[in-house]
């Protein structure tokens with residue numbers, strides 16, 4: 001198996017994701033790309049000025065390289081510390097705009113000497129945004145390897161995972177079938193165009209609605225399999241992606257994210273040595289990859305996962321299944337700290353939670369989604385206020401997992417919180433003349 005020898009390691013490699021020297025395979029004729037540029041091999045530097053100049057060049061090469069790899073398939077080799085896991089995926093498809101930035105997040109009222117940083121996985125791409133894109137890089141590569149002509153997946157009516165899957169599928173010339181869960185009264189109606197639905201419908205995903213009651217009785221696996229069987233009978237070759245893209249294969253997405261964070265920590269010269277990682281947990285794949293990677297690699301940060309549906313016990317068992325599927329030999333309770341952030345229930349918000357989202361946006365410019373990162377950050381801040389000693393002096397990395405389109409589903413509830421508007425009052429003395437204002 002190939003490991004780091006396949007990567008060019010230079011003093012700047014930490015600033016960019018590892019780049020393979022192998023030839024990139026175009027996914028299909030629609031997306032063929034020129035062969036990647038070959039970068040120079042690692043060198044030793046004797047003078048810092050020269051080093052900076054060369055670093056800049058290498059960085060530009062790296063950035064150029066990843067920009068022409070978008071939507072192409074490439075062989076995968078795991079980080080050295082993950083080579084004991086298996087099965088190891090053979091390929092990935094480049095879908096995300098990676099690495100995502102890390103920056104200081106100046107949250108108000110933090111405990112003494114606590115520093116919070118944000119990993120901006122919400123910036124992993126607009127249509128594909130958030131954490132789902134990292135899992136899809138592996139899942140879509142598997143779909144292509146299996147010769148699928150369409151993908152089937154399942155989620156809630158505003159599922160970010162379903163939207164990201166719908167977009168990724170179309171990028172890769174695959175058809176997409178979505179089974180979306182909604183209320184009994186809405187299951188027979190046009191689902192509308194709010195938030196994620198707008199994107200799904202624009203890219204032509206086949207949306208099939210199911211009531212919560214039927215979903216509860218049948219389950220996501222049987223529903224997806226029923227649709228798969230139907231499609232096979234019609235002569236199609238479907239590939240089923242589980243809820244949230246959370247299976248052992250999808251878990252590699254956040255194992256890779258840990259490698260990316262490690263490289264960013266290195267690039268900071270150790271300034272960004274994190275004690276804790278905080279993330280929202282919905283279907284469990286993100287926390288599984290993060291906690292496993294943090295444990296096996298150099299990060300060794302404590303991973304706190306705020307569950308926005310189901311209880312911590314459910315997620316400990318689920319994460320155990322995912323890590324067992326990779327033969328990791330770990331106990332999920334040793335590697336992750338799963339906490340309850342469910343509140344009123346999945347995708348339901350209290351007015352305090354939405355007020356928090358609004359206040360954090362106004363204070364820091366960072367917009368959190370209300371269903372995942374909004375709830376996780378709310379509970380994290382609550383815990384910091386209640387147990388400041390637990391967090392004092394720690395460096396915390398909060399993973400913003402995206403999901404901003406879900407905000408559009410909350411406009412009615414948010415309306416009363418964002419009332420800053422008024423009619424502009426222009427003094428009579430300002431000269432006026434018809435046609436003077438050009439309206440583009």
Ligand SMILES: Cc1ncc(COP(=O)(O)O)c(C=O)c1O
Nearest residue numbers: 160282283284285286372401403
């Ligand atoms: C925006 C967003 N953040 C976080 C999560 C949770 O990630 P995971 O499903 O891997 O637990 C999801 C999906 O469930 C999501 O859509």
